[in-house]
Amino acid sequence: MPTEKSIYAHKDDDPHLIDDALADKVLRYIQYAAMIDTREISVMALGGIVVLSGHVAQASDIACAGDAAASVIGVTSVENRLAVMPGAAEADS
Numbered sequence: 188m189p190t191e192k193s194i195y196a197h198k199d200d201d202p203h204l205i206d207d208a209l210a211d212k213v214l215r216y217i218q219y220a221a222m223i224d225t226r227e228i229s230v231m232a233l234g235g236i237v238v239l240s241g242h243v244a245q246a247s248d249i250a251c252a253g254d255a256a257a258s259v260i261g262v263t264s265v266e267n268r269l270a271v272m273p274g275a276a277e278a279d280s
Contacts, residue, residue, distance in 0.1 A: 202261045206232050213237050213256045220258070221251040227272065228252065235263030242272040 204212055210232040217239075218225045228241040237256050243249055253267040 204261050205234055209235070209259075209261050210237065213239075213259050213262065216259050217252045217255045221248070221255040223248050223252055223255075228269065230256070232262075235261055236266070237262050237264070238266045238268060240268040241270075243269050244272060244275055246271050 210230040213232065214225055214228065214230045217223055217228065217230075223243060228239060228243065231238045231240075237259075239252060239256055243252060249267060249269045249271070252269055253265050256262060256265045256267075
């Protein structure tokens with residue numbers, strides 16, 4: 188089993204993280220706080236600006252992921268480009 192850090196911890200609240208380290212922290216926090224499957228989500232960070240892209244299972248996950256990302260220490264703004272997975276709407280009905 189890999190020892191890679193997969194769960195968000197409050198010790199991650201370093202306000203000086205940037206770029207890849209911040210993107211990794213945001214992705215882990217979305218999974219932890221919003222309980223969203225992040226396998227289809229990509230996070231890019233440049234300074235404190237974060238861009239979310241990819242797919243989520245349902246429309247409500249888009250706002251939840253954006254809100255979670257915005258609440259991470261070190262994030263100054265979020266551009267949320269998430270979309271619902273193709274075919275997910277048909278599966279719900």
